[in-house]
Amino acid sequence: MNSIKVSFRLNRKTVDLVVDSRESLLDVLRERLDTTGAKKGCDQGQCGACTVHIDGRRVVSCLTPAVQVAGREVTTIEGVAGPDGELHPLQQAFIDNDALQCGYCTPGQIMSGLACIKEGHTTDDAEIREYMSGNLCRCGCYVGVVAAVRETARKEAGR
Amino acid sequence: MKPFAYTRAESVAGAITALGSPGAQLLAGGTTMYDLMKLRIETPETLVDIQGLKALNYVDHSRPDMLVLGAGARMSDVADNAFVKKNFPAISESLWRAASQQLRNMATLGGNLLQRTRCSYFRGGEPFPCNKREPGSGCAALEGLDRGHALFGGSTSCIATYPGDLAISLLAFDAVIEVAGPKGRRTVPLAQLHVEPGDTPQIEHVLSDDEIIVEIRVPRTPSGRGSTYLKIRDRESYAFALVSAATGLTLARDGSVEDCRIALGGVGTRPIRATAAERSLIGKKVTAATARAAGEIAFAGAKPGHHNAFRIELGIRAVADALQTAKTRAS
Ligand SMILES: Cc1cc2nc3c(=O)[nH]c(=O)nc-3n(C[C@H](O)[C@H](O)[C@H](O)COP(=O)(O)OP(=O)(O)OC[C@H]3O[C@@H](n4cnc5c(N)ncnc54)[C@H](O)[C@@H]3O)c2cc1C
Ligand code: SF4
Ligand code: FES
Ligand code: FES
Numbered sequence: 122m123n124s125i126k127v128s129f130r131l132n133r134k135t136v137d138l139v140v141d142s143r144e145s146l147l148d149v150l151r152e153r154l155d156t157t158g159a160k161k162g163c164d165q166g167q168c169g170a171c172t173v174h175i176d177g178r179r180v181v182s183c184l185t186p187a188v189q190v191a192g193r194e195v196t197t198i199e200g201v202a203g204p205d206g207e208l209h210p211l212q213q214a215f216i217d218n219d220a221l222q223c224g225y226c227t228p229g230q231i232m233s234g235l236a237c238i239k240e241g242h243t244t245d246d247a248e249i250r251e252y253m254s255g256n257l258c259r260c261g262c263y264v265g266v267v268a269a270v271r272e273t274a275r276k277e278a279g280r
Numbered sequence: 281m282k283p284f285a286y287t288r289a290e291s292v293a294g295a296i297t298a299l300g301s302p303g304a305q306l307l308a309g310g311t312t313m314y315d316l317m318k319l320r321i322e323t324p325e326t327l328v329d330i331q332g333l334k335a336l337n338y339v340d341h342s343r344p345d346m347l348v349l350g351a352g353a354r355m356s357d358v359a360d361n362a363f364v365k366k367n368f369p370a371i372s373e374s375l376w377r378a379a380s381q382q383l384r385n386m387a388t389l390g391g392n393l394l395q396r397t398r399c400s401y402f403r404g405g406e407p408f409p410c411n412k413r414e415p416g417s418g419c420a421a422l423e424g425l426d427r428g429h430a431l432f433g434g435s436t437s438c439i440a441t442y443p444g445d446l447a448i449s450l451l452a453f454d455a456v457i458e459v460a461g462p463k464g465r466r467t468v469p470l471a472q473l474h475v476e477p478g479d480t481p482q483i484e485h486v487l488s489d490d491e492i493i494v495e496i497r498v499p500r501t502p503s504g505r506g507s508t509y510l511k512i513r514d515r516e517s518y519a520f521a522l523v524s525a526a527t528g529l530t531l532a533r534d535g536s537v538e539d540c541r542i543a544l545g546g547v548g549t550r551p552i553r554a555t556a557a558e559r560s561l562i563g564k565k566v567t568a569a570t571a572r573a574a575g576e577i578a579f580a581g582a583k584p585g586h587h588n589a590f591r592i593e594l595g596i597r598a599v600a601d602a603l604q605t606a607k608t609r610a611s
C-alpha cells in the first residue's frame with residue numbers, strides 16, 4: 122500500500138488526509154469524509170452521478186484519483202446551498218420543474234447544471250441537452266432537468 | 281486495483297527520468313488510465329502524474345503557419361477556443377462531440393490520442409480471451425459480437441476499433457506530434473503514430489515507454505475553415521462513434537474542389553485517411569452524386585465481420601453529408 126498525505130479544500134474547509142494512491146476522490150468523499158451527496162452509479166465515468174467541481178470546473182470524481190486533488194478546491198452538492206440552508210436557485214428550479222423522481226442522479230445533475238450555466242453552454246435547449254449529456258437519469262427526468270437549467274440560466278442573465 | 285507508487289512530475293524532464301523506473305506509466309487526466317486500472321487491465325508499478333504540468337497546457341495560435349496545441353491542454357478548453365472554432369471547426373467538433381463535459385475538463389489531448397480501445401472483451405477481462413490484453417490468448421471478438429469492431433485494418437489476432445475522435449480530425453490536417461524522451465526530442469507525423477494490430481495487437485503506437493507527447497502541431501490551411509467533424513452514434517450525444525468523418529475543402533471561384541481532406545473514425549484499427557476519395561473530388565464540384573461517390577471510394581476496401589456491415593452504408597452517407605457541410609463552410 123502506498124500512503125500519501127494530501128491537503129485540499131472541501132466546501133470551503135481544509136481537509137488533511139492520508140490516502141492510498143488507489144483511492145478515488147468519490148470513495149474518499151463518501152466513505153471517509155461523510156459527504157455522501159455525490160453518488161456512485163457506474164464507477165467508470167459513464168453516468169455522471171459522481172459529478173463534483175474541482176477549482177470550479179465539473180469533473181467525475183470516480184475517475185479522479187484522490188491524490189490528484191492535493192492543493193485544490195473541491196465543491197460537492199453539500200457546498201451549494203447558502204449558509205442558513207437556503208436552496209440555490211438551481212436546486213429550487215429542480216423542485217419547481219419536477220426534474221427528479223428517485224433523486225439518485227440529482228446531485229450530479231445539479232453540479233453539472235451549475236457548471237453548464239457558468240460555462241455559458243445554455244444558448245438554447247439543444248446546447249443544454251448536449252452539455253448535460255454526461256449525466257444519465259434512469260427515471261428519465263431529462264425534460265425537467267433541461268427546463269430547470271434553462272430557467273436558472275435565464276434568471277441569472279436577467280432575461 | 282493493484283497497488284502502485286505515485287509521483288507528481290514537476291517538469292517534463294523530471295517525468296522522463298521517472299518513467300525510467302520499471303513499470304512506470306504516465307497519468308494525465310486518468311480517464312483512460314485510472315479507468316483501466318480499476319478494471320485491472322492496466323497494472324503500472326508507478327504512475328507519473330503530468331496532469332498539473334502548466335508547461336504542457338497551452339493553445340498557441342500566434343504562428344502564421346501552424347496551430348500549436350500543448351499535449352496537456354484539456355479537451356474542453358481547446359474545443360471552446362475561439363481561434364480553433366473559427367479556423368479548424370472540425371477539430372473543435374471532434375473534441376466537444378467526444379465524451380462528456382466532465383471528462384473533457386479532465387482529459388488531455390495527449391492522453392486522448394493514446395486512449396485504448398473500447399472493445400468489450402478487452403475491457404471485460406476474464407473469462408474472455410483477448411490478444412491485446414493477454415498476447416496469445418486469442419480474440420473473443422472474431423467469432424463474437426463485433427458490431428462496433430473495425431472494418432479496416434483488422435488482423436486474425438485483433439479487430440479492435442481505435443475509438444478516439446481527435447486523432448481523426450488531426451489526421452485530416454496533416455498534424456505532427458512532438459515527442460520528448462531521454463535522447464531528446466523528435467517529431468512524429470500523426471499518420472505514423474498508431475499502428476495496425478498485425479500479430480502484436482498489444483502494440484498500439486510507435487512511442488517508447490519513456491517518451492512523452494509534448495505538443496501537437498497542425499499546419500494552417502484554408503481547408504481548415506471549410507471543415508467539419510460528423511459523428512454518428514447510437515444515441516445523439518455522449519457515445520463513441522459508429523462511424524465518423526472529418527472533412528475539409530478549399531474551393532475555387534467556380535466552386536470546384538482545389539483541396540480535399542477526408543479522414544474516417546470509428547471504423548479502423550487506427551485513424552484512416554481516405555486519400556483516394558480525396559483525389560476523386562479534385563477539380564470537380566461537390567454535388568450529391570460526387571459526394572456519395574467519394575464516400576463509396578472511401579469505404580471500398582471495408583471488410584465487415586458478422587454484425588457490422590451496416591456501418592459501411594452509414595459511413596458512405598456520413599462522408600457525403602460531411603462533404604456537404606464542408607462545402608457550405610468553404611463557400
Ligand atoms: C465514459 C467515457 C466516454 C468517452 N467518450 C469518448 C468519445 O466519445 N470520444 C473520444 O475520443 N474519447 C472518449 N473517451 C475517452 C477520453 O477522451 C480519453 O480517456 C481521454 O481523452 C484520455 O486523456 P487523459 O488525459 O485522461 O489520459 P490518461 O487516461 O491519463 O492517459 C491515457 C494514456 O495515454 C498515456 N499518456 C497520457 N498523456 C500522455 C502524454 N503526454 N504522452 C504520452 N503518453 C501519454 C497514458 O500513460 C495512458 O496510457 C471517453 C471516456 C470515457 C470514460
Ligand atoms: S478485438 Fe482485439 S481487443 Fe477485442 S478481444 Fe479481440 S484481441 Fe482483444
Ligand atoms: S459514478 Fe462516476 S460517472 Fe458514474
Ligand atoms: S431521478 Fe432517478 S435517476 Fe434521475
